[in-house]
Amino acid sequence: MSPVIALHEDLQKRLEEYRSTRGFSPVKWIEHKCAALNEYMASHGLKVCVTSVSGGIDSAVVLALCSRAMRMPNSPIVRNVGICQPICSSAWALARGRENIQSCGALEVIVDQTELHKQLSRIVETAVGIDGQNFARGQLRSYMRTPVAYYVAQLYSQEGNAAIVMGTGNMDEDGYLAYFCKAGDGVVDVQLISDLHKSEVFLVAQELGVPANTLQASPSADLWEGQTDEEELGFPYDFVELYTGWCLQLSDEERQSFLHSLSSDARQQYEKYKDACENTHRRNAHKLRGPINL
Numbered sequence: 001m002s003p004v005i006a007l008h009e010d011l012q013k014r015l016e017e018y019r020s021t022r023g024f025s026p027v028k029w030i031e032h033k034c035a036a037l038n039e040y041m042a043s044h045g046l047k048v049c050v051t052s053v054s055g056g057i058d059s060a061v062v063l064a065l066c067s068r069a070m071r072m073p074n075s076p077i078v079r080n081v082g083i084c085q086p087i088c089s090s091a092w093a094l095a096r097g098r099e100n101i102q103s104c105g106a107l108e109v110i111v112d113q114t115e116l117h118k119q120l121s122r123i124v125e126t127a128v129g130i131d132g133q134n135f136a137r138g139q140l141r142s143y144m145r146t147p148v149a150y151y152v153a154q155l156y157s158q159e160g161n162a163a164i165v166m167g168t169g170n171m172d173e174d175g176y177l178a179y180f181c182k183a184g185d186g187v188v189d190v191q192l193i194s195d196l197h198k199s200e201v202f203l204v205a206q207e208l209g210v211p212a213n214t215l216q217a218s219p220s221a222d223l224w225e226g227q228t229d230e231e232e233l234g235f236p237y238d239f240v241e242l243y244t245g246w247c248l249q250l251s252d253e254e255r256q257s258f259l260h261s262l263s264s265d266a267r268q269q270y271e272k273y274k275d276a277c278e279n280t281h282r283r284n285a286h287k288l289r290g291p292i293n294l
Contacts, residue, residue, distance in 0.1 A: 004230040007238050010266035014258070015238060018246040024200050026207040033192060034069035040190065041069075041076045041164075048079040048156045048163035051106075052149050052185065055084075055096030057214055058168040061201055062192050064208040066166065067104040078161060082106040085148055087113045087141040092217075099211050111148050117141060142184025150187075167191035172198045172240040177277070178284030179233070186287060197245065198237035233280060235273040243277055 007015060041047070049066040053059045063082050070077040082101035086094045094110075101108045121140055125132050132140070153163035167188030173179040175194060180186045193201055198219070205215055219229040219237070230236050250258060259267060286292075 004234065004236050005269070006236060007242070008263070008266040008269045010262050011239070011242060011270060014246060015242045018242060019199075022245070024203065026200070026203045029196075029200075030065065030068065030204060030207060033065060034072055037065065037069045037190075037192065038072055038075045038077065045162055046164055047076055047161040048081060048153070049077060049166050050081045050083065050149055050153045050156070050163050051166040051168065052145055053082040053084050053097040053100055054168075055093035055100070055214065056168075056219060057201055057205055057210065057217075058170055058173075058193060059097075060100040060210045060214050061205050061208060062166050062168045063100060063106055064104040064205070064210055065192055067106055068208065079156060079163075080104075080106040081109055081152060081156070081163075083109045083111060083149055083152055085111050085113055085145045087117045087144060089114075096211070096214050096217070100214055103209065103211050109152060113141075113144050113148070117144060120144070139181060139184070142181035146184055146187050164189040167194070169194055170196050170198055170201050172237055172244065173229075176240060176244045177233070177280050178287040179229070179280070180287065182287045197241040199241060234276040239273045240277060243274060247274075 006012075037049075041049075049070075051059055051063045051066065053063055059082075063080065066077065066080040069075055070080050082097070084094055084097040084101070098108060098110075117137075117140065121132055121137050149165045153165050156163040165188050167174075167190060168185065169175070169180055169188075169191055170193050174186075174191075193204075196204065202215065247255065247258070259270070262270060
């Protein structure tokens with residue numbers, strides 16, 4: 001799989017213009033989001049936040065936001081729980097996940113389902129008569145983490161501390177690409193970072209003090225050794241931000257003018273990344289619509 005080439009300078013210039021117009025302030029956003037979370041928790045009688053922690057930047061930010069909200073005056077949150085669920089996972093994923101939990105003072109829960117995954121996949125494959133390939137077994141890993149997160153939430157609720165499962169999807173990956181597992185990390189109660197571009201997630205992470213091991217790592221779903229999200233997708237997250245935040249908002253006339261303003265190399269890269277981006281969106285769009293009622 002070929003490394004993804006960063007945005008051409010022509011496209012990078014447009015991206016910086018868009019970011020300037022957006023004027024994102026991580027400090028103001030954090031304050032607003034934590035207040036909104038506390039208000040929601042209080043109005044619904046909720047006391048515990050449960051987050052599946054992967055070792056990636058998104059879950060680290062959500063967990064840290066819950067901790068920040070919990071420390072605010074009169075917060076209804078009494079527990080902030082981070083769950084690490086290694087299933088045939090790389091060592092770095094668990095190490096980073098635990099570091100992220102400890103750095104923000106959350107409660108650590110580790111549930112290793114590796115052997116259960118091996119047993120369950122084998123049982124199902126034998127019953128169906130089909131051997132599962134890497135992608136199918138990888139999806140099962142995500143499926144299996146969902147009931148654990150909700151069971152942890154149920155256990156806290158059972159003890160009188162009503163709990164919810166927090167989502168970790170951002171605007172680029174989940175909002176447009178639908179780059180998530182429909183019955184896995186797509187099943188949550190509340191999304192905190194769905195209004196953030198991936199670049200903004202990193203800015204918030206810096207402000208919240210997310211550990212450097214996570215901040216400096218290339219985003220990866222840990223699907224295989226050395227896998228990175230951008231290489232799998234075939235385009236950088238910066239392009240998704242540019243395309244969804246700026247290009248899709250243009251009129252047809254404005255878009256044509258923009259394309260004509262690009263150098264040949266920049267236009268070629270734009271078309272290549274646009275096609276790959278749109279293909280991913282179309283392929284995954286069913287995840288954004290929910291069940292189809294016929």
